[in-house]
Amino acid sequence: MAVTDTAIDRIKEMIVAGELKPGDRLPKEAELAERLGLSRNSLREAVRALALIHVLDVRQGDGTYVTSLSPDLLLETMSFVVDLHRDDTVLDFLEVRRIIEPAAASMAAIRMPDTAIAELGRHLSQLGDDPDVDQLVANDLEFHRMIAQGSQNAVLCSLVESLSGPTQRARVWRGLTQADAISRTLTEHQDIYEAIRNRQPDIAAATSTVHVAGVEQWLRTTFAETR
Structure with a gap:
């Protein structure tokens, strides 16, 4: 050594x-x-x-x-490393998101204060019914950050924030190329929110899994078709 x-x-x-x-x-x-x-x-x-x-x-x-x-301070280094990722590793990041974000949603359904849940609902309603892709992705990033905060687990929150950036381009790409991507995302966000608001951790985890897995599956299919 x-x-x-x-x-x-x-x-x-x-x-x-x-x-x-x-x-x-x-x-x-x-x-x-x-x-x-x-x-x-x-x-x-x-x-x-x-x-x-x-x-x-x-x-x-x-x-x-x-x-x-503090976890957020120590995990800043991981954010730097994550920022160096290549496009061909984005599926790896989505796989990790599919593991940890349902856990964050489940914990938020139990721990998130009522006031924070109400704020989450207001955040979703700001988009309206016909947002453009940039508005949707910006809202999506903040939506997942708020849920991670609601888990009241500082390490989990920092991990979610670190992993959101590398998949942002994939979400924009999906929004621009998949016909129903925007409406589907709005519906899935609303389902996750309702599960958290109704204090249903299992449903919150399941709907969050479906949400992240949808982007992952679309990207896998797109990569396969491209190749």
Whole structure:
């Protein structure tokens, strides 16, 4: 294992063990290097690496601190990696969405506050009966984000938001090329909303599965025809 990797693991162990907690300031560089049995150069490289993934926050002239370690902050790195995806991996992202979004809808049906559910309904009604594709996709992204928030699971919410972007182009493409895509999406959104509003977690999960699977199946068919 590279020396820098060892340094990263040592700092990670301190955080996991509770020696360093969110918001804590790291000991001075010389002191921490000696304590961990590392060179100061290796320690600096480890700190830089951990700062890049938002585990540490280096404040010039002040010191280095452990961040809040909140899921949304730590998962920002995954968002960066996701943004580098190629078009031929979009089906992989849709498969993952088909797994996690029904779970989010099911949890939202149980946990989402009444006020948030009412806001979800108002969000859907803003579209009207004849939106264009851009309006539909923008509304769709926010619709799924609101449901993920309603799950009241910060990790799940961050994952849903990270995975929505890579499939956006596929949704636009479907809206432009499939005759009933817009009306079908509106109906499916309404079904998901009604299941959440009526506190029916199993139905919310099932309707969400149908919704995401529809885009996935259309894309698989389109790719097969293209090839």
